[in-house]
Amino acid sequence: MTKIEQSPHGFEEQLLTDLKAHIVRRPETVPAARPVGHRTRFLRGWRLAGAFGLTVALTAGVLAAQTMGLGHQPPPAASASEILRLAADAARRQPELTARPDQYVFTESLATSRERPDAGPYRTTRVQLWQSAGGVAHPQARYRPESVPDGWGDLRVLRPSDPADPRRELDELPSPAYHGDLPADPDRLLRYLREHPVDLHLPDGADEKAVYGSENMPYVTARSMLDGYVPPRALAALFELLAREPGAVVVPGDVVDAAGRHGVAVRMPGVIGGANDFVFDRDSHVYLGTRRSVVRDGKESPESAVARLRIAIVDRPGQLP
Incomplete structure (x- = not known):
């Protein structure tokens, strides 16, 4: 087993929802559009697990609002592109x-949320997730309130939901969580x-x-890949690519x-009705x-x-590094 502490990998389900809505509402006419049939399902594992981790019924662990404070100090001197390039160096x-x-990509995270976007206390849950490195099995996860060290729930198999009926689970396997073949x-x-491109699960009638x-x-797909494991040199290239995307701000x-x-x-950029931020260590610029x-x-x-705490490669779901 091998592990990295505080590894830079993670992504939020809602970002793609917002970006999808934005693109569908404001389609661009671009020559040489890709054939739809060749899409890659990068997001299957963590889209499911990330959404599950953030919407699971949280039972304890109130987190003060300042823990996710938006900040009131003057902006830093570095630009967004400079910070992303420093993140590439750190990668x-x-x-x-x-x-x-x-094998499995194991990740441990802290997920903080409210029951409603504008009301209720902030609560935090520790999430342990096992994603199939080769995309040959469904991901599995377990959860506990951060304030209850012995409160782990049972290990659960996570399956994707049918877009037409979210209450119905599908047997479709995820994409590999280990992105070892990226340039x-x-x-x-x-x-x-x-x-x-990542599969956005567009609604009927959308201009695919x-x-x-x-x-x-490509930038939407790049962000989605942070949900699995991206090797260091490819991760550096990914951050360098994101540094080119117009519209990012510090x-x-x-x-x-x-x-x-x-x-x-x-x-x-690209979020409607809110904002999605990537957080980097202020000194090391690790994601x-x-x-x-x-x-x-x-x-x-x-x-x-x-907050992604660690990532490792293990042999089976439930195994810890």
Whole structure:
């Protein structure tokens, strides 16, 4: 077993929901749109587990609002693209993990949320997730309130929901959680992502050619890949690619993630009715996780956050590194 502490991998289900709505409403006409039939299902594992982890009934562990504070200090000197390039440098320094297709990518995170976006206390849950490295099995997870050290629930198999009927589970297997074949050059990675877009599960009637041919689509796919394990050189290329995306800005002030770690946040473009931030360690620029805020009556307030604590390769669900 091999592990990395505080590894930079994570993504939030709601971001793709918002981006999907944005693209569907404002389609771009782009030449040479990709054939829809060649899409890659990058998100299957963590889209399910991430949403489950954030919407699971949380029973204890009130987290003060300032833990996900939006910050009130002057903005840092670095731009969003500079921070993302520093994150690329930090990624290159990470040790590389290797995995066989029959092994599992283990991640442990803290997920903080409210029962309703604009009301109720913040509560935090520790999530342990096992995703199939080769995409040959469904992910499994267990949860506990952070304030109850012995309160782990049973290990549960997570299956995707039918878009037409969210109450119905499907048997479709996820994409591999171990992204060992990604190009380590930003230009080559961009071409790869254009040819292998993430499946957005568009509603009936959406203009799929416009959506999947959009110039924004490779960046959407790149963000989704943070949910699994991306080797160091490819992760560096991914952050360098995101540094090119127009519209990212630095959130003013000091940011504290769901695990209490101080960082700097880069607000990614494309979210409707709120914001999605990537959080990086203020000193090392290691990627720590994500947080989401919503806007109600012109006022922004924190809604949820995911802090990725560690990642490892293990042999079976339930096994700890």
